[in-house]
Amino acid sequence: MAQTLSETQTASSTKMRLGQILVFALVLSLLALVAFQMRRNGPLAAGPVGAGEKAPDFSLTTFDGQPYKLSELRGKVVVVNFWASWCIPCEQEAPALENAWRHYKDKDVVFIGVDYVDTETEARAFMKRFDVTYPNGPDLGTAISQAYRIKGVPETYFVDKTGTLAFVKVGPFLDQSELMGVIEPLLNK
Amino acid sequence: MLKKILFCLILLALAAPLARTADAQDATPVCVGAGCVHDDDVNRVAKKLFCPVCENVPLDVCPTQACIQWRATIREKLEAGWSEQQILDYFAQQYGERVLAQPSTRGINILVWVIPPVAVLGGAVAVWYFLRQMTRARPAPPGAPEGGPEPAEAGPSPAAADKYAAQLEQELERRR
Numbered sequence: 001m002a003q004t005l006s007e008t009q010t011a012s013s014t015k016m017r018l019g020q021i022l023v024f025a026l027v028l029s030l031l032a033l034v035a036f037q038m039r040r041n042g043p044l045a046a047g048p049v050g051a052g053e054k055a056p057d058f059s060l061t062t063f064d065g066q067p068y069k070l071s072e073l074r075g076k077v078v079v080v081n082f083w084a085s086w087c088i089p090c091e092q093e094a095p096a097l098e099n100a101w102r103h104y105k106d107k108d109v110v111f112i113g114v115d116y117v118d119t120e121t122e123a124r125a126f127m128k129r130f131d132v133t134y135p136n137g138p139d140l141g142t143a144i145s146q147a148y149r150i151k152g153v154p155e156t157y158f159v160d161k162t163g164t165l166a167f168v169k170v171g172p173f174l175d176q177s178e179l180m181g182v183i184e185p186l187l188n189k
Numbered sequence: 190m191l192k193k194i195l196f197c198l199i200l201l202a203l204a205a206p207l208a209r210t211a212d213a214q215d216a217t218p219v220c221v222g223a224g225c226v227h228d229d230d231v232n233r234v235a236k237k238l239f240c241p242v243c244e245n246v247p248l249d250v251c252p253t254q255a256c257i258q259w260r261a262t263i264r265e266k267l268e269a270g271w272s273e274q275q276i277l278d279y280f281a282q283q284y285g286e287r288v289l290a291q292p293s294t295r296g297i298n299i300l301v302w303v304i305p306p307v308a309v310l311g312g313a314v315a316v317w318y319f320l321r322q323m324t325r326a327r328p329a330p331p332g333a334p335e336g337g338p339e340p341a342e343a344g345p346s347p348a349a350a351d352k353y354a355a356q357l358e359q360e361l362e363r364r365r
Contacts, residue, residue: 012322019318023311030300037297086242086254117242117284119258141285142241 049148051167055080055159056147060112062137063124068112071163076108077186078159079179082145084118085126087153093172094130100179101134108161109183114139116153160186226267234263234273237290238280247290 049056055078057071070078081097083090101111113136115123120138127136139145148157151170158167167182235249242255249260259280266276280288292298 030304033297033300084255086258117240117255119262121262122258138283140283142287143285146285 048151048168049157049165051165053165055157055163055165056144058144058147060114060135060137060139060144062135063115063120063127064135066135066137068110068135068137070112070159073110073159074163075161076110077161077183079109079111079183080114080148080157080159081111082114082116082139082148082150082153082155082157084116084153085122086118089172090154091126091130093154093174094126094132096173096176096179098130098132098134099176100183103176103180104183104187105134107187109187111135113137114144116145116150117142158182158186160189226264230267231260231263234267234276235260237273237277238288239290241284241288 055070057069059067059069061067070080079097079100083094097111097113101109104111111134113132113134115136115138118138123136123138126132148155154172156169156173157165158169160166166186169182173179232249236247238248238259239246240248240251240253240256240259243251243253246256248256263276266279271279277289281293286293286298292301294302
């Protein structure tokens with residue numbers, strides 16, 4: 001009888017251990033799946049992208065259908081400005097950005113406007129109102145803003161000729177000279 | 190004098206329908222027809238979306254400019270004859286799947302739908318198994334024969350029950 005009881009206990013213990021292994025394997029495979037998906041979606045690091053880091057690459061198609069890829073703009077200073085038509089501070093800096101672009105457009109400087117969480121109708125109206133002529137396009141699926149981990153708009157990222165982030169401005173530029181003060185040293189580097 | 194009053198009353202009576210017409214023109218025109226989109230239609234779709242700018246506020250009650258624009262876009266799409274699902278797909282493609290109130294069943298999002306019921310089911314099985322083990326492990330009451338019925342089924346023996354019944358009777362007799 002004692003032997004039978006012992007056998008039953010052993011069988012029960014084996015079952016329990018098998019269950020534990022199964023649950024553990026299930027949790028582990030779930031974690032692996034989530035990690036794989038996160039790696040595929042982008043960098044795992046948290047916090048804002050800062051100066052000195054490699055600028056996350058992105059592709060953007062402008063409202064006029066012109067494609068741009070950051071990695072193809074090596075050798076040029078790239079100014080990436082995140083904005084939206086509903087953003088009041090973006091209205092404040094729009095003239096300064098446009099004036100700076102007109103000043104640098106024949107030099108090795110590219111301005112790219114990334115329209116964040118906006119509607120195309122309103123974005124086009126905004127661009128018309130402020131006579132914005134530099135390339136602008138929608139942030140489809142908010143992929144670019146997620147890669148740069150922006151906290152809001154406006155935010156402007158300055159990428160040097162080697163593709164490294166040189167400066168990050170959170171908030172609006174007050175005037176053109178403030179913008180030029182950042183671009184000039186990068187252009188002469 | 191009476192004639193004048195009568196004349197005024199007739200004038201008023203004639204002017205009344207005109208005044209009512211003017212009232213009707215001031216009010217919001219009533220929308221009728223197949224292409225008509227009401228606020229309720231827009232809000233029905235908006236309720237299923239969340240603007241990333243103002244997180245945790247459904248689009249139908251979000252007061253920001255961005256949300257007002259989004260609702261205008263929903264209205265435009267509905268007027269163009271888009272279905273609710275087409276509009277939701279459009280927003281997910283434009284602004285990412287995180288704007289959807291209900292995650293889609295595509296890709297890794299399927300886990301959001303699968304894990305909770307599996308976890309609840311697994312938990313229920315675990316609790317059932319644990320309770321079963323506990324019940325089995327309970328020691329047999331003193332005097333119960335070895336290998337007898339399950340402890341849960343084993344009640345007091347008739348002799349013990351008689352003993353307790355007699356004691357109870359005695360106690361009750363003493364109190365009378």
